[in-house]
Amino acid sequence: MKARDLSVLLGxxxxxxxLVIPLPGWLLSIFILINITLALIVILVSMNTQNALQFSIFPSLLLLLTLxxxxxxxxxxxSILSEADAGGVVDTFGTFVIGNSPLVGFVVFVILVIINFLVITKGSERVSEVAARFSLDAMPGKQMSIDADLNAGLISEQEAKERRKTVEDEADFHGSMDGASKFVKGDAIAGIVIVLINILFGLIIGMVQMDMSFQEAINTFMRLTVGDGLVSQIPALLISTATGIVVTRTSSSGNNLGSDVSEQLLRYPKLLFIAAGTIFLLGLTPINFFLTSMIAGLLALSGYLLMQQSKEPEIQDVEQEDETESSEMKTQENVVNLINMDPIEFEFxxxxIPLVDAKQGGDLLDRVIMIRRQxxxxLGIVIPVVRIRDNIQLNPNEYRLKIKGNEVAQGELLLDHFLAMTPEMEDDTIEGIDTQEPAFGLPAKWISEEHKDEAELSGYTVVDPPSVVSTHITEVIKQHAHQLLGRQETKELIDHLKESYPILVEEVTPEPLAIGDIQKVLSKLLKENISxxxxxxxxxxxxxxxxxxNDPELLGEYVRQALSSQITQQYVTxxxxxxxxxVSGKVEKLIAENIQQTEHGNYLALDPEYQQxxxxxxHEEVEKLTLQEENxxxxxxxxxxxxxxxLLERFLPQVVVLSYNELEPNVQVQSVGVVNVA
Incomplete structure (x- = not known):
C-alpha cells in the first residue's frame, strides 16, 4: 500500500x-494547526480548479475534515472542562481576541459564527440543492445532445463516451455535494452548542470543583472557550467558503477562479472611469477629499492601462490568425485532412433544414440514432456515424445519401405535405402531387394536411416526411451494409466475440483465416440480406x-447452411x-457442367444464349409472383x-436464391414456377 493511502487510513x-482518549495540550496544538492548514489548502485548491469535477473528491473530503x-x-x-487548559494555540487565540474584555471577545466570536452559519453555510446548502436538481433534470437533454453531435459526425464514438461519462460524473458530484452540504450546516450548529456547553459547564466546574471565583472562572473559561471556538470556526469558515466556490463554479473559458474574476470583472475598462468619477464626486462631500481623490485616480489609471492593453492583443491576434491560417494551408496535415471520407453522408x-433543427421541431437526428440501433x-453490425449536413447545391426540397463518397439514393420531400401511398387502388378523387415512394418505389401522392383524413378513409397509407426519409435511409443502408463492413469493422466484431468465446476465435483467426477472409464471408452474407x-x-x-x-465464396455457402433456421424464419410464412x-434438373446440370475451377476461385462460364x-x-416468373404480392x-x-x-446479381439483384439445405425440414415448399431451357 502506498504511503499516501496509509496516511489517510491512519488519519x-x-x-x-x-473522540475517546484524552490528548495532551501540546498535541492538541499540533492538530489544531494541521486543521487550519488543511482548510487553507482546500479553499486554495477550490479557487484554482477549472471545473467542479477536478475536485471530485471534495464531498468525501468534506466529511473527513468535518469529522x-x-x-x-x-x-x-x-481538556477545557477537566484541566482549564487546551494548549498554547487555543490560549493564544483567546487572549488575542478577548484582550481585557471577555464580553467583547465573546461578541466577536458570536458574529463570526452567525456569518458562517446564516450567510455562507445556508447559501452553500441552497446552491448545492439547486445544482443537484438542475444537474439531474438536465441529464436527458445532455445525453440527447451528445447523441445528436455523434450522429452529425461532430464527435467520435470515443469522445461521445467521454462526454457521457462527464455528464454522469457531474450528476453524481452534485448529488454528493447536496448531501455533503448538510455536514457543513451540522458542523456550524455543533460549534455553537459546544461553545455554550463550554461556557455554562466551565463556570459550574470552575466555581464548584476548582474553587474559582466567578470573575476568575468567567475570565478563564471565556478565554479558552472563545479561543477554542475561533480555532474551530476559522477552518469551518474556510471550508464553508470552499463549498460555496466549488458548487457555484461555472468556468466559461477553462480558467481558474482568479483568472475568471480578473478577466470578467475588468472586461469593460470604460466602466472604471465611471466608477472613478463617482468616487471623486463623493470627495466633494464632508468625506475625506484626499482619500477619495487617490482612489479615483487609481481607478482612472487602471482603466486607461486596460484600454491600451486590449488594443494590442487584438492586432496581434489578427496577425497571428492570418499567419496560422496560411501556415496550416501549407502543411501536409491540412492536405491529408482533405481526403478524409465519411462512410455515410446525408445531404439536403x-x-x-427544419428536419434536423430541433428548435423547429425536427427530430431526424434522433431518428438516425434509432436507425443505427435497429x-x-x-444485421449484427455497428453502422458508422451518419454525417448530416445541408448542401446549397441541391434543390431546396432534395436530399441524397452517399455511401463512401458515392451517391446511392436521392429523393425529394415536401415538408408541408404528407405522402399517401396506394399500391392496390387508384383513386383520382384525392388531390395531390403524383410521385413515387423513395424506399420501395410504390406509387404515391403528396397531399396537403386538409386531405389527410380523406386519404386514410380511402385506403391510402399516409406518412409524414420525416418517416419517409427515415425509411429510405434505413432501406438504403441495409442494401449497402456489405460495403460498410471493412477489415477494421470486422476486427472490432471479432474482438467483441473474443470476450465471450476466446477459444472459438483463436481456432479461426489469424490461422487458418485472416481478418480479410472473414470480412469477405460476412460481407457476402450481408449482401444477400443475411444477418x-x-x-x-x-x-x-x-x-x-x-x-x-479458404475460399470465402464456398465458406459463405457453408455458413448459410448452418444458419438454416435463421434463413427459414426470415422467408417462410x-x-x-x-x-x-x-430450377429444373436440366438447368442445374447445365450450370454444374459449366463451372470453371481456377486457383483464384470458381466461376460460371455458361454460354451467353443459355444465360439470357x-x-x-x-424474370417472367418473378413478375407473376409480384402480381400476386408474393416474394x-x-x-x-x-x-x-x-x-x-x-448470374442473377447483375440483372435481378432483388431475387432471393435459396438452396434446399438452407430450409428447415418442416417447411412446406410449393413450386409456383419452373426455370427451364429448350
Missing part, C-alpha cells in the same frame, strides 16, 4: 482515538470448414409454407446456388 483511525474538526472540539472541550437542400439488432448477428454459429462453421478450403420458383434464357425465364424466391440445389446467384 481516520486517529480521529476515532481523539476531524468535531474530534478536535471533543478533545479540547474535555435548405428547405429541409440495424445493429437486425451476421449470430457470430458464434458463423465462427463454429468457419472453424469446421476453413481447414478444408406463419403456416411454415413457402412459394418458390424451382435462364434470366428471362426467371420472388428461387430454390435450387446447394451445388449451384452460389453460381445461379452470381
Amino acid at each position: 481516520v483511525i486517529l480521529i476515532i482515538i481523539m 476531524f474538526r468535531l474530534g478536535l472540539n471533543v478533545s479540547t472541550t474535555r 437542400g435548405y428547405s429541409l 440495424l445493429a439488432i437486425e 451476421i448477428k449470430n457470430l458464434p454459429i458463423i465462427f463454429e462453421t468457419l472453424a469446421d470448414f476453413a481447414k478444408l478450403s 406463419d403456416d411454415m409454407s413457402l412459394k418458390v420458383i424451382t 434464357t435462364i434470366v428471362t425465364t426467371i 420472388a424466391i428461387v430454390l435450387c440445389s446447394p451445388a449451384i446456388r452460389m453460381y445461379l446467384k452470381q
Whole structure:
C-alpha cells in the first residue's frame, strides 16, 4: 500500500482515538494547526480548479475534515472542562481576541459564527440543492445532445463516451455535494452548542470543583472557550467558503477562479472611469477629499492601462490568425485532412433544414440514432456515424445519401405535405402531387394536411416526411451494409466475440483465416440480406470448414447452411409454407457442367444464349409472383446456388436464391414456377 493511502487510513483511525482518549495540550496544538492548514489548502485548491469535477473528491473530503474538526472540539472541550487548559494555540487565540474584555471577545466570536452559519453555510446548502436538481433534470437533454453531435459526425464514438461519462460524473458530484452540504450546516450548529456547553459547564466546574471565583472562572473559561471556538470556526469558515466556490463554479473559458474574476470583472475598462468619477464626486462631500481623490485616480489609471492593453492583443491576434491560417494551408496535415471520407453522408437542400433543427421541431437526428440501433439488432453490425449536413447545391426540397463518397439514393420531400401511398387502388378523387415512394418505389401522392383524413378513409397509407426519409435511409443502408463492413469493422466484431468465446476465435483467426477472409464471408452474407448477428454459429462453421478450403465464396455457402433456421424464419410464412420458383434438373446440370475451377476461385462460364434464357425465364416468373404480392424466391440445389446467384446479381439483384439445405425440414415448399431451357 502506498504511503499516501496509509496516511489517510491512519488519519481516520486517529480521529476515532481523539473522540475517546484524552490528548495532551501540546498535541492538541499540533492538530489544531494541521486543521487550519488543511482548510487553507482546500479553499486554495477550490479557487484554482477549472471545473467542479477536478475536485471530485471534495464531498468525501468534506466529511473527513468535518469529522476531524468535531474530534478536535471533543478533545479540547474535555481538556477545557477537566484541566482549564487546551494548549498554547487555543490560549493564544483567546487572549488575542478577548484582550481585557471577555464580553467583547465573546461578541466577536458570536458574529463570526452567525456569518458562517446564516450567510455562507445556508447559501452553500441552497446552491448545492439547486445544482443537484438542475444537474439531474438536465441529464436527458445532455445525453440527447451528445447523441445528436455523434450522429452529425461532430464527435467520435470515443469522445461521445467521454462526454457521457462527464455528464454522469457531474450528476453524481452534485448529488454528493447536496448531501455533503448538510455536514457543513451540522458542523456550524455543533460549534455553537459546544461553545455554550463550554461556557455554562466551565463556570459550574470552575466555581464548584476548582474553587474559582466567578470573575476568575468567567475570565478563564471565556478565554479558552472563545479561543477554542475561533480555532474551530476559522477552518469551518474556510471550508464553508470552499463549498460555496466549488458548487457555484461555472468556468466559461477553462480558467481558474482568479483568472475568471480578473478577466470578467475588468472586461469593460470604460466602466472604471465611471466608477472613478463617482468616487471623486463623493470627495466633494464632508468625506475625506484626499482619500477619495487617490482612489479615483487609481481607478482612472487602471482603466486607461486596460484600454491600451486590449488594443494590442487584438492586432496581434489578427496577425497571428492570418499567419496560422496560411501556415496550416501549407502543411501536409491540412492536405491529408482533405481526403478524409465519411462512410455515410446525408445531404439536403435548405428547405429541409427544419428536419434536423430541433428548435423547429425536427427530430431526424434522433431518428438516425434509432436507425443505427435497429440495424445493429437486425444485421449484427455497428453502422458508422451518419454525417448530416445541408448542401446549397441541391434543390431546396432534395436530399441524397452517399455511401463512401458515392451517391446511392436521392429523393425529394415536401415538408408541408404528407405522402399517401396506394399500391392496390387508384383513386383520382384525392388531390395531390403524383410521385413515387423513395424506399420501395410504390406509387404515391403528396397531399396537403386538409386531405389527410380523406386519404386514410380511402385506403391510402399516409406518412409524414420525416418517416419517409427515415425509411429510405434505413432501406438504403441495409442494401449497402456489405460495403460498410471493412477489415477494421470486422476486427472490432471479432474482438467483441473474443470476450465471450476466446477459444472459438483463436481456432479461426489469424490461422487458418485472416481478418480479410472473414470480412469477405460476412460481407457476402450481408449482401444477400443475411444477418451476421449470430457470430458464434458463423465462427463454429468457419472453424469446421476453413481447414478444408479458404475460399470465402464456398465458406459463405457453408455458413448459410448452418444458419438454416435463421434463413427459414426470415422467408417462410406463419403456416411454415413457402412459394418458390424451382430450377429444373436440366438447368442445374447445365450450370454444374459449366463451372470453371481456377486457383483464384470458381466461376460460371455458361454460354451467353443459355444465360439470357435462364434470366428471362426467371424474370417472367418473378413478375407473376409480384402480381400476386408474393416474394420472388428461387430454390435450387446447394451445388449451384452460389453460381445461379452470381448470374442473377447483375440483372435481378432483388431475387432471393435459396438452396434446399438452407430450409428447415418442416417447411412446406410449393413450386409456383419452373426455370427451364429448350
